[in-house]
Amino acid sequence: MEVRVNLLPRLLNEEADVAVVIDVLRATSTMTAALHFGAKKIVPVLSVEEAKKYREDNFEVLTVGERGSKKIDGFDLGNSPRELSEEMIEGKELVITTTNGTVAVSKSKRARKVILASFLNLGSVVRLLKRESGRIELQCAGTDGDPSLEDTLLAGALVSQLEIGHINDSCRISSVLYEAVKDNLESFILENGVHAKRLVSLGFFEDVGFCAKINLYDLVPLWRDGGFVRG
């Protein structure tokens, strides 16, 4: 078993045994929270048009997503885990489109198994990965084509806790980073992350703190038949 960290998502094929998609702020945190609150399935799509079409073609679908970090006009929900509740979500199917996260999902789909990771479900993801074999690809979404601090930190946390062989240098880059700042994760991200600062400036201060919480939920979103379900 060995791990590769991709600080930006690479296009994977069937040679990847497990793809772990990471978009801490906020797509994979939001999708993890949605499954915690009982969503039946979450379908990620690349465009606003695809999401609207999906809602038209299917029964009782909630539209979720953002552009420029803001809720999309006409959508039911933005890309915020804190907007969600059991009352709103339970038993529903969600279709979601975001700027970086759903792109990372799209590049990961051909792997043998595809899961989602956030700090919210870090422990559950580690437990699942320890039962796997072969090559694990940690697919950081990044922000607008540049590696992001918070995704690199989560990749580093996974590398640290997995204690398996490293395929590339980004494994060590991310794990040393995580070990250096793990005791002040939330404040480190808030003070230094470009994306975190942008979210704060748009009024999403509490989202950043929420997405830095570790092991709030005990579940792993798993790709099955075109969407993520509770694994």
Next chain:
Amino acid sequence: MEVRVNLLPRLLNEEADVAVVIDVLRATSTMTAALHFGAKKIVPVLSVEEAKKYREDNFEVLTVGERGSKKIDGFDLGNSPRELSEEMIEGKELVITTTNGTVAVSKSKRARKVILASFLNLGSVVRLLKRESGRIELQCAGTDGDPSLEDTLLAGALVSQLEIGHINDSCRISSVLYEAVKDNLESFILENGVHAKRLVSLGFFEDVGFCAKINLYDLVPLWRDGGFVRG
């Protein structure tokens, strides 16, 4: 004045005020050493054929470079700073082609000023950059399309010592990494770097230690009229 770290080289244009090309193992270390030993000019080219053509067309040119980390057949020198000496190099023009470093140079050429950095000339590069204004782009060569530990460490050392504004998260990723391991730089690179391990397996153990030496040379290679000269 602000800085951006590119963990892999991005194609720059005239909006970049200073491009700092980084390929610690070993292209920018070798070119810095060559200018220290009195090379008149170093011309980086992308292919072996271009290097041979350049030697045919010019008087007294030494061919330098590697493919798969090994000296190229028919070339005068490999890509090793430890192969060089004043006797061999002084007053000569060099043409060089390497797997990653000369590609990073090629992507940086359109910046207003282009320089080379290695641990060997870290202090000189910092002093030069502190006198500049505008946007500095740290262009890490990486290894075969993946960020490399040693280039990220040098970028982090520059970010730490410059103490200026950060454009992207890779600034903080690299500076925290550097601060965490700077007291054991050589052993950290030897134990963890994919490229360093490959060099050791090919018999270049001492090259890795040499390229981790800080401030051995007091000069900055500067791009002028198609090649690097002592700035």
